[in-house]
Amino acid sequence: MKAYVFPGQGAQFVGMGKDLYESSAQAKELFEKANEIIGFRITDTMFTGTDEDLKQTKVTQPAIFLHSVIKALIADGEFKPEMVAGHSLGEFSALVANGTLSFEDAFKLVIARANAMQKACEVQPSTMAAILGLEDKVVEDICASINDVVVAANYNCPGQLVISGxxxxxxxxCEKLKEAGAKRALVLNVGGAFHSPLMEPARVELEAAINATTFNQPICPVYQNINAAPTTDPEVIKKNLIAQLTGAxxxxxTVQAMIADGATSFTEVGPxxxxxxxxxxxxxxxxxxxL
Structure with missing residues (x-):
């Protein structure tokens, strides 16, 4: 079975999508539609902006979504997903790929999500850190022992976990995790504490936008971030997408579940x-x- 996976924030680079825009009339049309929806020429920032321009959450998330989804939509016969998943923001790309959301509706939700997260970051200064070389349980227990808000946010692969707070x-x-034997505890250059309770104001805002959007019956299961489980139920997909903002x-x-369910290859779609x-x-x- 072919699994298709879609990246999240951090995968962006200057020049992303320019080749698609220049080589495909369909891609150009979708990019121009996106410029119209977002209200400024995001393509200019993507193709010729600076790293700093691209790093703003309100630009990064729509940019990565566009690169991933347009790649999938113009792939024609090449693109036949049997299971999909996306990392954080990438879950929205996955939901266009499996037909749950239309391109326009998903893009509007990504813009709403990015703006809501940017606002939440400005309300409460916060950050994330990558922890390498410790068991998940050790990281979880140390986070739980600290009085401030700090939680396990991204279970990226065995021995690599990102904390947020x-x-x-x-x-x-980070200090306690180094003492416990972490190979590295590296504070990341991010705008805020994504996938933590500090994103609650953004979750409330996004919930209203998601509930006002039409979710269709997908053509194949999506394995969602919040529980790593497959689903084709539009109502369950909605609920999990809302929970994702404050959950890990x-x-x-997710990868383990997809392999257990028969994935024989993984194709990454996006930057x-x-x-x-x-x-x-x-x-x-x-x-x-x-792809």
């Missing part, structure tokens, strides 16, 4: 190849590729 909470956790991205468990690397850390033998 207040600046003080994350710094304290269970990527390790970069981070997810292929994470899949290989879960299963060395698994075939991976880019």
């Amino acid at each position: 207040t600046i003080e909470g994350v710094n304290t956790a 991205v269970r990527w390790t468990q 970069g190849n981070v997810l292929q690397g994470l899949v290989k850390k879960v299963s060395k033998e698994m075939a991976t590729a880019s």
Whole structure:
């Protein structure tokens, strides 16, 4: 079975999507439609902006979504998913790929999500850190022992977990995790504490937008971040998508579940190849590729 996976924030690069825009009339039309929906020429930022321009959450998320989804939509006969998943933001791309959401509706939700998250970041200064070389349980227990808000946010692959919370909470956790034997505890250059309770204001805002959007019956299961389980039920997909903002991205468990359910290859659709690397850390033998 062919699994298709879609990257999240952090995969962006200057020039992303320019080749698609210039080589495909369909891609150009979709990019121009996106410029219209978002109200500015996001293509200019994607193709010729600076790293700093692209790093803003309100730009990064729509940009990665567009690159991933347009790649999938113009692939014609090549693109035949039997199971899909996306890392954080990538879950919205996956839901266009399996027919749950239309291109326009998903893009509007991504814009709403990005703006809501940016606002939540400005309300409460917060951050994330990558922890390497410890068991998940050790990281979870140390986070739970700290008085500030700090939680396990991204289970990326065995031995690589990202924590999220207040600046003080994350710094304290990093010190304790180093003492517990972490190979690295590296504070990340991100706008805020994604996938933590500090995203609650954004979750409330996104919930209203999701509930006002039509979700269709998908053509294949999506394995969702919040529980790493497959579903084709539009109501369940909605509920899990809302919970994702304040809940953890269970990527390790998602890849394991897809393999257990018969995935024979993983194709990454979008900028970069981070997810292929994470899949290989879960299963060395698994075939991976880019679309």
